[in-house]
Every structure is written in structure tokens, then in C-alpha cells.
Amino acid sequence: MRISTKYAPRKVADGQPLSCIKNTSLTPDQMLDLFRYLKLTRLVEERIVNLYRQTKVVGGVFRSLGQEATAVGSAYALRSDDFITPIIRDLGSVFVKGIRPRQIFAQYMAKAWGPSGGKDLNVHFGELDKGFLGPISHLGDMIPVMTGILLAARMQQKNIVGLAYIGDGGASTGAFFEGVNFAAVQKLPLITIAEYNRYAYSTPTNLQTAVRNLAEKAAAFGIPGYIVDGNDVIACYEVTRQAVDYARSGRGAVLIEAKTYRRKGHAEHDDQRYVPEGEIEWWEKHNDPIDRFEKFLLDEKVATKERLDQIAADVMHEIDEDCEWAESSPMPEAEVAAHGVFDNSIVPPAFRPKILEN
16 A cells, blocks of 8 residues: 555755645635634643643543644534544544533533543543543554444444544554454455654654554555645545545555654653753744644635634633633532442442442
């Protein structure tokens, strides 16, 4: 199998990244929708950092700064009944699937009205009726889970596609290879997005794998591999749309490598002392996905600066309202701490602790 580089990063003479997509299938309204999701992702995360510094967030904070286009563009190519399983830097994909900012704020603040009812402190939750399979801490393990969902869907004669995200470090795990290999052999409609963001916690990618491109691993599975500019939201959409069409038609799995960059540490507490001097600043100045897309929208006359500013203002208004809602919502009661942890339906009533009765 050959690797497609049609959507790979391009550069002009002065080193500035150039969008490789001019004739996109997206309408102007859809492109503005993408812009809204990009701004929503970044501004929600900035608000979470502020809450963290105010000690209102009780767990760790994981950011997608500089990677927003990969998650937003790829998830936007799916149908509403398709499934995603994101990792910690794919908040944008969660918003595309219909999760609201208030749910994220309440989750991070461990509030009773959050998705996990206060049992988790950041991103480990899901909403199956929206096709959102929550991530777990074990890297790579959600890929075999997604293959199981897709196999079950086939048995139920449901023509859905599954989109699984993995980091460059996670792509070194056995679960990644086992899951993708199973999907390839069974010709399951699994699309794996391997996010090449240069670091797995503090380990650079060249110490994770000997291949130059993660997409080269597709050859070992006998499936198509694509390299995409992960900071070009339109390119991410178009390559995923092509992969979705391929997978949904019954031809099997696809591996997409998104070239991007992690501008924040593993979590907010990580000071990134292992990053070479000037590297983060270069990516911020020359290859920010939102700045690039805004310039594209203006250059192509898709929208005016005033229109884009209004979208950003509307997003901020939504964030203000949802954050206020989450802050004013109650903390969980101690009596519900074990609810949803065990299935008590098979335990004889006499042996059920009082804490599990309600």
C-alpha cells in the first residue's frame, strides 16, 4: 500500500505553511461552522486553565493548544450516528459530536451535574447516544474497543464508521497494533487518526519509533495510509471524508497521520523544560491552526473580519453562561460515591451496603 501525501503539509518559500486545499467540498456556512468549533475549543480550554488557577478545578488539565484542527476537521466528516473515541487532546471532536461546554466545565470541577456525576475530574467520560465513546488512561486500548463496536454494528446491519484517535506515543503500544490489525483483517470501517505532535509526555517521537512517518505503519496492516497537515482544518476534513467514504463502502480500515505540534505540556503542571528553546514560539507564530484558518477565510472572502469577530464573541458569551451554570451547580453527595461503579442488580439485598441502596 502506498502512502498518500496529497493532504500533507506544504510550505512556501519563506517557510510559512500553505493550505493544500483550494477546491474544498465544504460550503461557506460549513467553513464558518468549523471556525466556531476551533474557537470554542481554544476558549473553553483557556477558561478551564483560569478555573484551575483559581483552584476550582480539582484534577489535571489537558490542553489541545495547537492541535485543534486535527480533532475538529476529522470529526466534522462523520455522520451523527458514527462513533468517535478521542484522547485527551481531542476536545474539539467532542464538541462536534454535540457535547456542550457546560458539561466540560462541570466535569472538570467534579460537579454532580457533570457527565460523570463528580466521579472523574477531567476527560474520562462518554455519551453513547451521541456516538462518543469516552477515553481511558490506558493508551491505545480504546482502538480494540472501537473494533468491537464496529463488529457488533456489522452484526446488527448498521453501516456506521468508527474514528479512533491515538498519539504518537500510543502508536507504540501493543493494543494499537492488535486493534488496527483486527480491523484490517475483518475489513471493519475503522479510521485511526495518529496525531504526530512530536512528544509523548516528554519523549520525542524519534525515541518512540524508527519510522519517519507514522502512516508507514499502514503497510504492515495492508491498509491505506495518509499523511495530512494536522494544522489545516480543511485538509483534515477532506482526508477524513475520503477515508470515511472508503470505510463505509465496505473496503475496510484506514490509517491517517496528522502532522501537528503540542504547544503545551502533557498537562498544565508540565513545564516543558525538555523542549528545545524557541520551538514552541516558532509554532505559535508560524503554524497556529486557528490563525491559518482565519487568514484562509479572509483571503478567500468566505467571511469578513467583522463576521469572524462576531462568531468569537458569540462563543465567548456561550462560555460565560455555561461556566456560570457549572460553577453554581452542586457538588455530589457522599452517599452517591459508589453509584454507577458496581452493578448491584445481581447482589442479594442482604449483602448490599447502605451506600449502594439508592
